[in-house]
Amino acid sequence: xxxxxxxxxxxxxxxxxxxxxxxxxxxxxxxxxxxxxxxxxxxxxxxxxxxxxxxxxxxxxxxxxxxxxxxxxxxxxxxxxxxxxxxxxxxxxxxxxxxxxxxxxxxxxxxxxxxxxxxxxxxxxxxxxxxxxxxxxxxxxxxxxxxxxxxxxxxxxxxxxxxxxxxxxxxxxxxxxxxxxxxxxxxxxxxxxxxxxxxxxxxxxxxxxxxxxxxxxxxxxxxxxxxxxxxxxxxxx
Amino acid sequence: xxxxxxxxxxxxxxxxxxxxxxxxxxxxxxxxxxxxxxxxxxxxxxxxxxxxxxxxxxxxxxxxxxxxxxxxxxxxxxxxxxxxxxxxxxxxxxxxxxxxxxxxxxxxxxxxxxxxxxxxxxxxxxxxxxxxxxxxxxxxxxxxxxxxxxxxxxxxxxxxxxxxxxxxxxxxxxxxxxxxxxxxxxxxxxxxxxxxxxxxxxxxxxxxxxxxxxxxxxxxxxxxxxxxxxxxxxxxxxxxxxxxxxxxxxxxxxxxxxxxxxxxxxxxxxxxxxxxxxxxxxxxxxxxxxxxxxx
Numbered sequence: 460x461x462x463x464x465x466x467x468x469x470x471x472x473x474x475x476x477x478x479x480x481x482x483x484x485x486x487x488x489x490x491x492x493x494x495x496x497x498x499x500x501x502x503x504x505x506x507x508x509x510x511x512x513x514x515x516x517x518x519x520x521x522x523x524x525x526x527x528x529x530x531x532x533x534x535x536x537x538x539x540x541x542x543x544x545x546x547x548x549x550x551x552x553x554x555x556x557x558x559x560x561x562x563x564x565x566x567x568x569x570x571x572x573x574x575x576x577x578x579x580x581x582x583x584x585x586x587x588x589x590x591x592x593x594x595x596x597x598x599x600x601x602x603x604x605x606x607x608x609x610x611x612x613x614x615x616x617x618x619x620x621x622x623x624x625x626x627x628x629x630x631x632x633x634x635x636x637x638x639x640x641x642x643x644x645x646x647x648x649x650x651x652x653x654x655x656x657x658x659x660x661x662x663x664x665x666x667x668x669x670x671x672x673x674x675x676x677x678x679x680x681x682x683x684x685x686x687x688x689x690x691x692x693x694x695x696x
Numbered sequence: 697x698x699x700x701x702x703x704x705x706x707x708x709x710x711x712x713x714x715x716x717x718x719x720x721x722x723x724x725x726x727x728x729x730x731x732x733x734x735x736x737x738x739x740x741x742x743x744x745x746x747x748x749x750x751x752x753x754x755x756x757x758x759x760x761x762x763x764x765x766x767x768x769x770x771x772x773x774x775x776x777x778x779x780x781x782x783x784x785x786x787x788x789x790x791x792x793x794x795x796x797x798x799x800x801x802x803x804x805x806x807x808x809x810x811x812x813x814x815x816x817x818x819x820x821x822x823x824x825x826x827x828x829x830x831x832x833x834x835x836x837x838x839x840x841x842x843x844x845x846x847x848x849x850x851x852x853x854x855x856x857x858x859x860x861x862x863x864x865x866x867x868x869x870x871x872x873x874x875x876x877x878x879x880x881x882x883x884x885x886x887x888x889x890x891x892x893x894x895x896x897x898x899x900x901x902x903x904x905x906x907x908x909x910x911x912x913x914x915x916x917x918x919x920x921x922x923x924x925x926x927x928x929x930x931x932x933x934x935x936x937x938x939x940x941x942x943x944x945x946x947x948x949x950x951x952x953x954x955x956x957x958x959x960x961x962x963x964x965x966x967x968x969x970x971x972x973x974x975x976x977x978x979x980x981x982x983x984x985x986x987x988x989x990x991x
Contacts, residue, residue, distance in 0.1 A: 508882055510878060510881070510882070529881070529886075529888070530881040530882055531881045531882075531883075531884050531885055531886045531887065534881070534882055534883060534884035535884045539882075540879075540882040542879065542882075546876065546879055547879075548871070548872045548875050548876055548879065548880075549875055550871055550874065550875045551868065551871060551872055551875070555868050555871075555872075558865075558868065559868060559869065559872055559880070559883050559885065560883040560884060610883065614883060614884055
C-alpha cells in the first residue's frame, strides 16, 4: 500500500469542505481524482500533505501513519507533491530546485521504489540538463512541469501527488505527461493524479475516483469510467 | 573644505554606514524570509552594546574584553532571538501583520524596561580596543583606525552573507523560503526550524552591530529607537528584503549623516536629510532602489 487515507475531513474556518475522504492506493498504482473545478481535488491533496490546519483523519504512507506529522516529515516519509501550475522556486536555478529535495530524505522506512538522483532526472528530462544553471523563473510551462516532477522524484517518493499537471499546457506536452506518468508507474511509485483532463487521466490511470462537493461519490476501474454515465453526469462531458 | 577633508568625511560616512549596514542586513534578511518586520531589532542592538560594555568592564581585561564581546554579544542576542521567534512570532505567523508589529513592539518596551532595570539609565562609554585605538594619517589628517576596522568588518559581513546565501545549502533553503515556504515544506525541509535559524542570524547581526558601535558612540537606553529609525530609513531607500539594497541604502544614509554633520549650518538638519532622501525614493520607487514590487 503506497497511500492510505481514511476519513479525511478538512475545514476552512467554519466551513466544512472535505467530507470523510477514503483513498487507498497499491504500490505503483495510478489513481486519478476527477471532478469539476471546486469539487475539492486540490484541497484533498493539501489535506493529505498536512498543509491545511483544520484537517482530521488518518494518512498513512507506505504503511506508516503520518497523520500527526508536519508536512516536511510526511515528505521524508515518502510523499512528494507536484503542485498545480508546476510551481517551482523561481529565484533558484534548475539545479538548486532539484538539490533542495535531495536533502534529508529518510532511508529508515524501507527501500524506496527507485533511487533517484540528478543524473537520472536529467536522463528522464534531457532538456533540463541543458538548463541546469538557469533560474527556474525563466523556464517555459512545459520545462517547469518537468522540473516540478524532477524535484518530486529527487526525494525518492513512494507516492506522488500531482495537481492538474496538464493545466494550460499544449496538447503535445499533455501527451508527454501521460507517457511520463506511465513511465513513473513502472518504477514502482504510486501516483495520485488530480485532473480536469479526464481523457489523458483515464488513459494512464488504473482507477478513477470522482469528486463532487468535497466527497468521493464514485470509484471504479479507469477502463470502466471511459465514456461512462458517471463521467457524463459528474464532469458534464 | 579641501580634498583631505572630503576624503575624511567620506570615510567617516562609510564607517557609520558599516554599522548601519550590519544592523539593517539582519532586519532585511528576517523580513525577506519570515515577512516579519521586527520592531525589537533595535532593542537587540542595544542589548548587544550593553553586553559589550558589561563584558569589557566586568568580565575580561581591557585587552581581550572587546574581542570577547564581539563573540559573546551576538551569541546572546541570537539566543534571545530564538526565544522571541519561538514564543512570540510563531503563534502569529500567517495572521495579520498588525499582530506581529504589536508583538515585537511590546518586546521593545519590555527590553527597554529590562535594560533600565539591570543597567540603569546612565550613559556609558567604552574605548576601542588597544590594538585599534590609534589613528593613521590620511591626506595629512588623522583618521581613526577603529573606524577603518568597522568598514573592514562590514565588508566581511557582506561577503559572508553573500556566500552563506549563495554557496551553502542553508542559504539555498533560505532563498527558497523567501519565494515559497509552503512548497519548501513539501520538499522535506523543516521550515519551522529554518525560520528560527534565520531569525537568530538576524538578531545576531543586530547584536554584532551593537558591539561594533559601542566604542564610537555612547551606550545608553535610547540607542534602540535611534538605530531602528535609521535602519527603517535604509530599508525604505534600499528596498526591504534585499541585501544589496541594505548595503547601498546604508552607504547613502551614512554619507548623508557624515556630510550633513560636517557643516555647521546643516548639522541640525542631517537627520532630516535622511528622511528627505527616503521621501524622494518613496515617490519615485515605492519599493526601494533594490526591492521588488509586491505582486
